[in-house]
Amino acid sequence: MSRAARGRPQPFTVDVVAVTPRDGELAVLLERENAGNNGRERWMLPWEAPRGDEQLDDVAQQVAREAIGAAPSWISQVGAFADGRHPSDTDLSVAYVALAPLGTDTQGDDRVWRPVRDLAGLGERQEAIVQGALTAVRDRLDLYPIAFRLLPGAFTLSELQQMYELLLGRRLHKASFRRALQAAYLVEPTDEWRSEGRGRPAQLYRYAPKRRRRSRRGVRFDLLG
């Protein structure tokens, strides 16, 4: 950071999209914007204008921790956004996406988990930021343990598969999913089982990556065309 700006608030913000699974869909954390209460409610993503001597990642981590009420299980920069109105009236926002494990709850009326299909009350820029964050999560799903970070430490393979299905937005084949998981040496079984209603109880697993994948066969041409 420049000497001039040391300690003073920056003319840009760090915005955090906190994501968690909730009621079978993804939800993001919104805070009430206590601007002039002229009729309809206005909401916003948690944000902060960093001081001049802070690193972006540290600020994002801090904003996420305060909003979620615990350290995020994963955090990553999404990009810079300048279009549209922002609660801070700054010209630029650096966006981050942060993951909160399943079951993370908030308290109070001014901080809520809202399903991503209904972001009414959010400003233009922050709505674009949420879309960018969700795209970033999907794009990085195969490289980072995102699905695992949205689950508690112990989980069933069906829960893990459902998390992947939720993030990808499509169904997966059970046998294939487990075969690929096995081959990747990413999980190890615990000696616990969980019984939910009817049906055979499921064994609990934990995330415990062992080997490194080094495949990358061929090239993929997944261009939209």
Next chain:
Amino acid sequence: MSRAARGRPQPFTVDVVAVTPRDGELAVLLERENAGNNGRERWMLPWEAPRGDEQLDDVAQQVAREAIGAAPSWISQVGAFADGRHPSDTDLSVAYVALAPLGTDTQGDDRVWRPVRDLAGLGERQEAIVQGALTAVRDRLDLYPIAFRLLPGAFTLSELQQMYELLLGRRLHKASFRRALQAAYLVEPTDEWRSEGRGRPAQLYRYAPKRRRRSRRGVRFDLLG
């Protein structure tokens, strides 16, 4: 953009990593930094502090066009960088990567294509930006026609394969590469051939995506572990 900042220079920069193939490796465009010539040369990425009423993408496009001498064949945001020294002494840079087709040349001593393995003279922040840009290019290679945009309008399949190999940093299997390309309906043959030295002449192709890929089989677990 906020009313306050309209028309005035912003307290951040838009930095552009212009990339082109050159002598069988990737090169980025550097400009001479005419700061106090105290001994060793200093170089920098092209950058600009946008006015308050400009959109980021437009500024990046403009910076790229001026640096390359022509419109970039593809451009995309990489992210925001705040660490390390920057020629502008601003606290933040929004980085873009821009592609220049093979054969794009520069003129003058103050603007050169430098191979990515030797970025001596570049400041800390911009060196991190270049690394981020190269990573972004590799990560998006399967989703955007990056390799095609680094080639002229007509190219041989061997040239296309070599471009993929250059970007991926590994050799590819010729028959498999062509099979996958065929299946993706991305190119169409022209009625021209090119003869280079010995060997059978190669047919020229052009980028002409026809159908949409809709495969995405299974899940990939490419986590590092």
Next chain:
DNA sequence: TCAATAGTGTCTGTTAGACATTATGGA
């Protein structure tokens, strides 16, 4: 003719998805 590169056909091992089957609990 030889060397070099383009382009293609065939074989094989790997993998994804369909399908079926067994296992194990609760109602």
Next chain:
DNA sequence: TCCATAATGTCTAACAGACACTATTGA
């Protein structure tokens, strides 16, 4: 007992890589 879910085995089609072969030019 029936039903629901877990977990796994088998079959097949698609695909990647190896290999070999033909095609076509310049030296």
